[in-house]
Amino acid sequence: MIVSLSWLKQYIDISISPVELSECLTMAGLEVEGMEYPNNFLKDVIVAEVISTCKHINADHLMVCQVDNGAEHVQVVCGAPNVRAGAKYPLALPGATMPNNMTISRSKLRGEVSNGMLCSAKELNIGDNQSGIMELDYSYETGTSILKTMNLNEVIFELSVTPNRPDWLSVTGVAREISALLNIPFKMPEIFVNETGEDIKILTQVTNEAPELCQRYAARVIEGITIKESPKWLKERLKSVGIRSINNVVDITNFVLMELGQPLHAFDFDLLEEQRIVIKKAGNEFLFNTLDGAQHKLDPSSLMICDGNKPVAIAGIMGGENSEIHAGTTRVFLESAYFNPPDIRKISKQTGIRTESSYRFERGVDPDCVVFALNRAACLISELAGGRIAKGVIDCYPEPIQQSVIKLSTSSVNKMLGLKLSSKDIRGYLQALGMYIDTGEDSDILLVTPPNFRQDIKRSVDLIEEVARMHGYDKIPVTFPTTEVIASPQYQHQELREKSHQSMVSLGFMEIINYSFISRDSIANLGLSPDSELIKAVEIKNPLSEDQSIMRTTLIPGILNTMRGNLNHKNLNLSLFEIGKVFIPTSNELPDEREMLIALITGKRTNLSWMGKNDPVDFFDIKGVLETLFEQMSLPSPELKENNNITYLSNSQNAAILINGKAVGEIGMISKKVKAAFDLKQDAFIFQLDLAKLMPFALSIPTFKHIFKFPAVERDIAIVVDEHVKWSEVLFAIKNIRISILEKIELFDIFRDAEKVGQGRKSMAINFLFRSEIKTLNDNEVNKSINKIIQTLSKVINAILRV
Structure with missing residues (x-):
């Protein structure tokens, strides 16, 4: 939206500077994007009196x-036929830049020095x-700038109007x-309609079939108008907002559009x-x-303004060539309307026509x-066109539009x-x-x-915003809202996940994060049995690639692919989790989502060192990690x-992980x-562990044990x-005896020798470790427990005591 300061002053008395006005509007939400001084060049054009002339x-x-320029008499060469002594004219001083970008300088014309240029109104663009x-x-x-003397100090404001404020789209x-x-009086233009023609009901009628x-x-x-050139003031007003003059009637409709924000259209009544x-x-x-000479295809639902036989305008958008004002027009039908904004927006987009009228109507x-x-x-029109x-x-206007009453609480505004x-x-x-x-x-209301x-x-909040704008955003104290932050309790599965994460990190493992999308080949590579639930996977309808075509049913392919990538980069000793x-498919629409933990070790047990052997990791290393993890959790x-x-683990080194007889995961070496x-x-x-299956056994608070007495x-x-x-x-058989004083059992050696222990036999x-919480144990009590263990092992696993 473009508006000039002089036009604004027709309705309000503005006493503050243009810069202050710009800041005031911007702070109130009507952002001033730019200010232009179109006549600023006139500061170097002064009032000068011609003292004498000669050929x-x-x-x-x-x-x-x-010429008297107010400070001294100077010589100016002039070619205008109307120059005469004793008259005053505008004088462009050396250094002045004219509207056509010509810079005035002290020069010689046919041998005579000229200190500036006496100007015509056209040359000054006024x-x-x-x-x-x-x-x-x-x-x-004499000697004063015509910018001030003739009150030509115009300022053009370029405003950024938000979509919710169409009332700002007018002067x-x-x-x-x-x-x-600014709390200053505002006056609308005064109107006195002198109706001297026939009754309008005799001349025409309007039928609204789409209310x-x-x-x-x-x-x-x-009636009886004359189409002619618009007066200077009207053309200047339109020019200041970027609209070219056409003729007096069309210019008036554009003038009212910019002045009041109400689009109008003038038809040739004949x-x-x-x-x-x-x-x-x-x-x-x-x-x-x-009117612009273009042809448009219109939708059947488009709202049209028609005469008794044909369409003559696209409602709210643009008039037609078949009824436009021309040089011979003597009678005008003048239209002013309120159209449904969404419908105008739809038609404007369909036709691709954007006009000042449609911009406001929509x-x-x-x-x-x-x-x-x-x-x-x-x-x-009556005044300027007769x-x-x-x-x-x-x-x-069958159903007048009325605004609803809004309740506003003073206390809510202040709060x-x-x-x-x-x-x-x-x-x-x-x-x-x-x-x-x-x-x-x-x-209060x-x-x-x-x-x-x-x-x-x-709504009331809209009114509160208006109060804030009028009071001044800069006058509202900066405060922080008082809020009470209450941390929600952590769910058990979140706590278990966090504990397992911390434990794995403390054990020296590096966390990896893989995509949930994997390839079908990666599942096939695990050699799963046909009835395994891991084979059936949720398929992606629009996969980015074949490598991401299904949702993973296990974490194993991801961690093995990560291992391969590291080995290819010579990173050989890995501890990953x-x-x-x-995502396991179910009969329901959504899959069963299970949170899993997987850990992998490969390579050497320690880094190369002169201090000891550099042995590779084995099953017992991963087993030790599992046991430590369980202890820490x-x-x-x-x-x-x-x-x-x-199937994906070695037949000789694999096991299901149980807690109290319930399977919670698996452990072992990857098969060849x-x-x-x-x-x-x-x-x-x-x-690999199923965290959901661990939850029933997890203790949220570790229990305390007394120091042994x-x-x-x-x-x-x-x-x-x-x-x-x-x-x-062996361990299962011993634990089933349930000896209360038995605290710890450890296997510390396995011996094989056919001569000493027999063929197909081994020694363990x-x-x-025995301990009582109430007394010191004697040998008899311990020996009884040992004998009971030997007897049980003999029965259950055919074990004999090696002497």
């Missing part, structure tokens, strides 16, 4: 003038007369805002068939030629200004803004903006009715049970087949068992 000796059409230099009023003080709208901000799209339509008829208007939808697709004009703007334009205004106004405004202060701010205020039953030009005011979700000690159904499928060059050991007693025994007997079977050396 140039070397040129018949030039005059040599002696008039069209270029037949001679511009003669000034003799009362003007009076901006003036009204300034009036409220839901055109809520108000008003019209006047002016080109309207049957001299009447019908507002209706197009009904079918057709081509329509608009945001919403003031329905109360429809007739006022119509009368304003009719008066100006003619007779027909008696009466056609005003189709939200952090101020201490009185009800009188708030009332004053809102009334300055044109709002009607009534007092409710409670003195104001009943506010916004004017129709403020369609953006719908990942905590993430897997306050979980019961894990039980390992061989499970040859885990899987290792080859993933192109792994060295052995890898992993364990009584000493422990140790015993070592060696038993001979069959080769196929596993340590887990076991250490037992």
